[in-house]
Amino acid sequence: MGFKLKIEKFDEYLENLRREYKVYAPVKLQGKGTFADTDTIRYEEIKSIKEVEFNLKSDFSPKEIVLPITQTLFYFTQDECIEPKQEEKKILIFLRSCDVHAMKRLDEIYLRNGNEDYYYKVLKDKVKFVLMGCSESFENCFCVSMGSNSTEDYEMYTRIQDNEIYIDCKSEELMNYFKLGKTEEIEVVPEFVLTNEIKVNIPENLDQRVFKSKMWDEYSSRCIACGRCNFVCGTCACFTMQDVFYKDNKNAGERRRVWASCHVDGFSDMAGGHGFREDKKDRMRFKVMHKVYDFKKRAGYHMCIGCGRCDDICPEYISFSNCVNKLNRAMDEVE
Amino acid sequence: MENIYMPFKSKILNIKKHTETDYTFRMEFRGEVKPGQFFEVSIPKFGESPISVSEIGNGYIDLTIRRVGVVTDVIHSFFVGGILFLRGPYGNGFDVNLYKDKEIIVAAGGTGLAPVKGIVDYFAAHPQESKKFNLISGFKSPNDILFKDDLKAWAESINVTLTVDSAEEGYSGNVGLITKYVSGIPVENIEEVQVIVVGPPIMMKFTVAEFIKKGVKEENIWVSYERKMCCGVGKCGHCKIDDTYICLEGPVFNYMEAVHLVD
Numbered sequence: 230m231g232f233k234l235k236i237e238k239f240d241e242y243l244e245n246l247r248r249e250y251k252v253y254a255p256v257k258l259q260g261k262g263t264f265a266d267t268d269t270i271r272y273e274e275i276k277s278i279k280e281v282e283f284n285l286k287s288d289f290s291p292k293e294i295v296l297p298i299t300q301t302l303f304y305f306t307q308d309e310c311i312e313p314k315q316e317e318k319k320i321l322i323f324l325r326s327c328d329v330h331a332m333k334r335l336d337e338i339y340l341r342n343g344n345e346d347y348y349y350k351v352l353k354d355k356v357k358f359v360l361m362g363c364s365e366s367f368e369n370c371f372c373v374s375m376g377s378n379s380t381e382d383y384e385m386y387t388r389i390q391d392n393e394i395y396i397d398c399k400s401e402e403l404m405n406y407f408k409l410g411k412t413e414e415i416e417v418v419p420e421f422v423l424t425n426e427i428k429v430n431i432p433e434n435l436d437q438r439v440f441k442s443k444m445w446d447e448y449s450s451r452c453i454a455c456g457r458c459n460f461v462c463g464t465c466a467c468f469t470m471q472d473v474f475y476k477d478n479k480n481a482g483e484r485r486r487v488w489a490s491c492h493v494d495g496f497s498d499m500a501g502g503h504g505f506r507e508d509k510k511d512r513m514r515f516k517v518m519h520k521v522y523d524f525k526k527r528a529g530y531h532m533c534i535g536c537g538r539c540d541d542i543c544p545e546y547i548s549f550s551n552c553v554n555k556l557n558r559a560m561d562e563v564e
Numbered sequence: 565m566e567n568i569y570m571p572f573k574s575k576i577l578n579i580k581k582h583t584e585t586d587y588t589f590r591m592e593f594r595g596e597v598k599p600g601q602f603f604e605v606s607i608p609k610f611g612e613s614p615i616s617v618s619e620i621g622n623g624y625i626d627l628t629i630r631r632v633g634v635v636t637d638v639i640h641s642f643f644v645g646g647i648l649f650l651r652g653p654y655g656n657g658f659d660v661n662l663y664k665d666k667e668i669i670v671a672a673g674g675t676g677l678a679p680v681k682g683i684v685d686y687f688a689a690h691p692q693e694s695k696k697f698n699l700i701s702g703f704k705s706p707n708d709i710l711f712k713d714d715l716k717a718w719a720e721s722i723n724v725t726l727t728v729d730s731a732e733e734g735y736s737g738n739v740g741l742i743t744k745y746v747s748g749i750p751v752e753n754i755e756e757v758q759v760i761v762v763g764p765p766i767m768m769k770f771t772v773a774e775f776i777k778k779g780v781k782e783e784n785i786w787v788s789y790e791r792k793m794c795c796g797v798g799k800c801g802h803c804k805i806d807d808t809y810i811c812l813e814g815p816v817f818n819y820m821e822a823v824h825l826v827d
Contacts, residue, residue, distance in 0.1 A: 305608035343798030347567040351622040467801030482609035500633035505827035526807035
């Protein structure tokens with residue numbers, strides 16, 4: 230049902246909701262940006278709708294809520310493996326259409342590629358989406374090209390206008406928290422962008438022959454293998470296992486998984502030192518092909534959602550969307 | 565809901581030291597395993613490593629582990645009666661039935677003998693189930709030779725060519741790369757002979773090329789790949805090549821498929 234509320238009123242409901250839900254949304258962190266006097270927008274737990282950054286694109290995606298940067302899998306005491314206690318609260322995430330699509334990609338890997346991942350499933354089963362619309366395209370976005378500019382997969386939609394919040398709530402369970410009484414029902418339609426300045430065109434004949442193209446060469450020197458593009462990506466899902474013991478007590482420790490990046494040195498290194506894709510152009514090729522070619526062969530749809538965060542963050546101004554567009558000429562080159 | 569990362573405890577039944585750096589751990593295990601499959605072997609607080617099964621027996625599996633990293637360093641300090649943590653078996657492994665009643669050639673480079681050893685064990689114990697079985701096993705030097713007792717025992721029922729890349733003067737055995745011995749292996753039916761090649765990437769590349777030169781059909785060549793694997797279950801992404809997860813669809817591949825796996 231569609232309705233509107235004063236922002237202060239919504240916060241009262243949010244307080245009720247927070248007894249059973251952890252509520253996450255993109256929040257502007259003042260002064261926490263890469264450079265002096267710059268801000269960053271990241272996902273944080275919120276107490277008030279006023280904290281939510283509706284007007285800008287978040288630098289990081291919401292993936293860290295269901296796939297924490299560092300996640301403890303076991304606690305070890307002597308030779309016992311103990312699973313960490315599960316969070317009891319349910320999870321509500323404010324996110325945009327592209328990020329809803331990104332979550333589907335994470336599901337593909339963690340729930341459908343081989344057996345279900347226990348830790349991911351426990352968290353993901355608790356999640357409900359609150360859609361934030363996009364009244365216009367942000368810089369570097371190409372969601373329309375990737376088909377992720379609109380979605381039906383959300384429980385609630387919210388938009389803020391003139392100190393009021395417009396809501397379309399599709400979930401009966403969430404409606405119960407509002408205890409509305411007499412409220413006028415209005416039509417609230419999500420805002421989706423229908424065009425972006427940047428468009429990408431993935432060649433239909435794309436295949437492994439493109440590995441031989443010269444287009445990759447420039448990335449050998451331009452990419453500095455920092456991995457930021459992977460970490461801000463809503464669909465990058467790789468991790469590395471890490472065992473640690475505690476400094477104070479070597480008999481106790483834990484096994485964790487931490488985010489991994491296919492651009493960073495060591496990603497493919499095996500014990501003994503042998504690794505693959507030593508050259509950075511091969512890492513770029515590996516990532517790009519995963520996002521717009523080989524993931525689709527398994528899942529039936531492209532991995533990239535066109536959020537453009539990789540372009541936003543790259544310190545070397547490498548543009549993923551430009552690279553994808555270059556694939557067209559590269560295929561002509563190798564054919 | 566099953567936690568796919570939960571390891572189980574397995575007791576070390578025996579430790580065989582092949583060289584200074586290569587030990588085979590006989591681990592307590594009951595369950596289905598195929599040659600070429602692997603386990604994630606771990607020591608809590610140190611880490612996990614993917615290790616392929618080198619022998620499958622009643623109530624046990626063998627894991628041949630080279631000391632090359634943090635985890636394997638610690639594993640080598642363990643004693644009989646100690647406990648290792650395992651998850652698995654993972655991967656597709658070799659299907660023995662594919663090779664029955666055929667001529668078979670196995671070429672194994674160094675520790676590459678471990679994942680394919682189950683196949684050799686099977687046909688050495690059942691020589692009537694293959695038309696002819698040839699093993700070419702190569703190591704760096706005489707000091708690096710693994711499974712010496714097995715190599716001797718196999719020679720009773722199958723043809724074994726043992727070679728080393730280089731040796732000190734006075735060494736009486738074969739010296740030379742595996743590729744040197746490929747052309748000399750007698751083959752009755754080149755159209756049907758099945759070839760398994762396992763070893764370091766560079767060895768596999770040149771050995772496969774040599775077999776193709778010999779006239780072996782590409783679809784009759786099998787390889788096993790080694791990659792970094794953190795999960796073994798298709799999640800961590802380290803072993804992916806194109807749309808193939810080595811841990812799920814491999815590590816054993818028909819060459820027709822493997823030739824398209826470009827890292």
